[in-house]
Structures are given as structure tokens and as C-alpha cells.
Amino acid sequence: MHLAKPMILRQGQAMDVQALLSLYDANVRANPAPRPGRTVVREDGVVWLAGAFNFVNWWDFSASDAETVVARYAASFRSKGEALIWRVHDHDQPSVLPDLLAAAGFRANPPGTLMFLDLERQLPPSTLPGAEVRRVADLAGLDDFVAAANKAFGDTQASDRRDAYAAHLDRHDVALFVAYVAGEPVASARLETAPGQAFGQLYGGGVAPSHRGVGAYRALVAARVSAARAQGLRFLSTEARETSRPILQHLGFIPAVGETTWVLSPEFDPP
Known part of the structure; x- marks a missing residue:
């Protein structure tokens, strides 16, 4: 399979990071691929992966609905005794989402960086x-x-x-x-x-x-x-830890945006 080159992603000789980030959101996050042992679920304006681990991949809800949606997911997974991972990139909306996740009992892992490589x-x-x-x-x-x-x-x-x-x-x-x-x-x-x-x-x-x-x-x-x-x-993407980010930059990967992975542990009760 050979994909057409998205030339919009290049400005002269430099990668257009914002255009590439938009393509990544639409191409990968909003449309994740199902795999054996992993099911793609779409509900409440949320796209999440169910399987060996539960992972929120994408969402499209308003700021006014955010608190209700987050509370519903936290209650649902806690009642099932299952963990839920919710990764938030710095450009994601609504901006209040990290505060709502924290209030619902999610805990933040150390921050990382989404990086791209032009192949x-x-x-x-x-x-x-x-x-x-x-x-x-x-x-x-x-x-x-x-x-x-x-x-x-x-x-x-x-x-x-x-x-x-x-x-x-x-x-x-x-x-x-x-x-x-x-x-x-x-x-x-x-x-x-x-x-x-x-x-x-x-x-x-x-x-x-x-x-x-x-x-x-x-x-x-x-x-x-x-x-x-x-x-x-055409491209590679990776969520880099701080230990690997300098190595990847040396190899040609471009930092696109910061990210924080929030984890809900079923045994933890929110304050």
C-alpha cells in the first residue's frame, strides 16, 4: 500500500507540524484500527479501545458536557473493577478536561511528548x-x-x-x-x-x-x-518519555505536542 504524499504538510523543507498534528488526530486517534483482542467502541462522543487495557483514544464533546461524560466513564469503569487510561494532548479540548479527570479520581503519569518522523x-x-x-x-x-x-x-x-x-x-x-x-x-x-x-x-x-x-x-x-x-x-509517530525524547530528536523526530496520560485505578476512590 502506497499512500499519496500529503504535500500540505511541508513548508519549503520544514515539516508543517500543526497540519501533521491535525492529520494524526483525524487519521489515527479518531479512527483507531481494531485488532485481535482489541475492540473500538464509540459512545457519548468518545472513541475508546476495549481489551487487555481500556484506552480513551479520541473525544468530541462540548465543555458543557465534559463533566457529565467524565463522571459517567469513571463511575462505569470503577463499578466494573477495571482501569481506564485517558491520554490528553496539550492541544486537546475542552481545556478543563485535565481538571475534571483529576476530580474524578484519575491520576497523571509523568508527561511525555508526541513526536513525528518524516520517513x-x-x-x-x-x-x-x-x-x-x-x-x-x-x-x-x-x-x-x-x-x-x-x-x-x-x-x-x-x-x-x-x-x-x-x-x-x-x-x-x-x-x-x-x-x-x-x-x-x-x-x-x-x-x-x-x-x-x-x-x-x-x-x-x-x-x-x-x-x-x-x-x-x-x-x-x-x-x-x-x-x-x-x-x-509516510510518517512515524511515537509518545516519547523524557528519557527517549533526546535520542529520537537526534534521529530526526520532531516534537509536536506534549501529552499527559491519566489513569483511573478501580480501587481508588476520588476525594
Whole structure:
């Protein structure tokens, strides 16, 4: 699949970040792709993903309705004993939404940055001496992916999603990658794509503490850039932590807007 190049997104040689952000909102956030184990739900002017985790992707409600909608979602998920994630970008409306989420019992994670890469841009050379990056193609590779992710993030999130990942091994919309050093899986990352979307989305890039600073993260970015280009994609997007943002900027990613991920824990009662 090769998409027409949206030339409106370039001003001379510079990326038009605001136009690209508008395209991303319409192309990715308002129209997320369903995947095995993940259902797209549209209700109350909200688009959210239900599955291994519940995630609010997009919304279109007025400031006058915001308090009612947020309270309804908080009550619903708390009554089901399920967590809910609601990511708010700095340009999102209504502007009062973060205050309403906090009042409803959501708690803010450390802020991040939405970043874009123009895939026509060439990345600086990246090497990982004595190591290699492989795309996961079978269950043994998936086990390595899970092991590397658990080392990197210090939790079992990847283990919890193993079955969902397994459903994608013969598909093209999710690509999992593992970096190996001396045969040991030390880093992992994934690329998500969808038919008709101009963006590939980077997720989960993490490196085991014992192997940070040697180029594994950059090598995983390079592998996913190559895979995205092979699919004819035009841009990459990622939600970057403060630890990875400088690396991504060095590789050519452009910061677009700040974001804060708000999490409702079902066991927490609002004040």
C-alpha cells in the first residue's frame, strides 16, 4: 500500500507540524484500527479501545458536557473493577478536561511528548556491535520479546499481552522486534500500522538496564523505520518519555505536542 504524499504538510523543507498534528488526530486517534483482542467502541462522543487495557483514544464533546461524560466513564469503569487510561494532548479540548479527570479520581503519569518522523528523512547511521535485531516470526521469538520487555520495564505487561501478540504473528499490522546481544534478548519494540493510515506507530521501545547506552534503542528504531518504509508509510509517530525524547530528536523526530496520560485505578476512590 502506497499512500499519496500529503504535500500540505511541508513548508519549503520544514515539516508543517500543526497540519501533521491535525492529520494524526483525524487519521489515527479518531479512527483507531481494531485488532485481535482489541475492540473500538464509540459512545457519548468518545472513541475508546476495549481489551487487555481500556484506552480513551479520541473525544468530541462540548465543555458543557465534559463533566457529565467524565463522571459517567469513571463511575462505569470503577463499578466494573477495571482501569481506564485517558491520554490528553496539550492541544486537546475542552481545556478543563485535565481538571475534571483529576476530580474524578484519575491520576497523571509523568508527561511525555508526541513526536513525528518524516520517513523521507534518512536516519544517522546506527550500529550495534556484536548484536542483531530480529523481527519476531514465531512463538520462540515471541517469548524472547516478552522476556526482553519484562527486563526493560520491570513488570509483566508484555507477559499479560502475550496471547494478543501471538495473534499477530501471521499479520502485517503489528511487527515485533527484539535486539540480541551474544544471543540474549536485551531489548524489544513494536510497530503498529493500519490500512489507509499514513502513520506507523512506535510503541514499547525498551532496553534492559544492563545493556543501555550501547545502541540497542537506536537499532530498534532503525529496524522499524525500514519496516514502515517497506509498507509504503509516510510518517512515524511515537509518545516519547523524557528519557527517549533526546535520542529520537537526534534521529530526526520532531516534537509536536506534549501529552499527559491519566489513569483511573478501580480501587481508588476520588476525594
